[in-house]
């Protein structure tokens with residue numbers, strides 16, 4: 001199974017991609033996670049990406065295209081993958097088409113998770129996570145906030161810089177200008193499945209599986 005999971009920041013792509021990755025035994029390729037790991041490890045990629053990410057800006061296309069090409073060419077993707085957070089610009093989508101052609105990847109599905117923007121803002125600014133194991137906490141539900149300890153592993157909980165309210169606003173603006181055209185690109189060139197992203201996690205997973213013909 002080859003899936004491109006599309007949607008605005010905060011629609012739950014990461015959560016659903018992790019679940020689908022287990023269901024289909026395919027790697028979850030989250031460009032955001034890869035960049036955050038690179039920043040943590042202070043690799044050359046991380047050093048390049050940090051300034052952009054901290055301000056809610058997109059990392060330049062050439063960096064992202066090179067990264068995704070390398071990953072999709074690797075052995076771990078040979079039986080499928082789920083792309084989460086890429087492509088985010090039409091240029092990235094066009095480059096992906098070229099990569100698919102080169103690697104002879106066909107029969108991929110593009111799914112858009114749809115959530116009202118007011119709900120997205122509330123969700124993103126409510127999100128905290130553990131620095132050690134990555135577990136996600138929601139302040140409104142779990143009452144965990146920055147500095148608290150993760151109940152699973154004892155790591156320190158923090159809020160991503162890019163989930164702070166000013167940055168969330170900026171990320172959504174960038175989504176509208178740079179990323180929404182990607183949706184139209186797939187509507188026109190490939191076909192895109194729309195899934196309602198409001199509801200319980202399991203409910204949304206069921207909708208996704210149904211759309212994927214599971």
Ligand code: AMP
Pocket residue numbers: 009031032033035052053056057058059060064084085086087088092162171
């Ligand atoms: P995410 O976790 O997917 O919301 O990504 C977090 C941040 O990583 C984004 O706000 C961007 O700064 C950067 N990023 C992730 N994927 C991409 C991409 N495909 N193109 C450009 N920047 C990206």
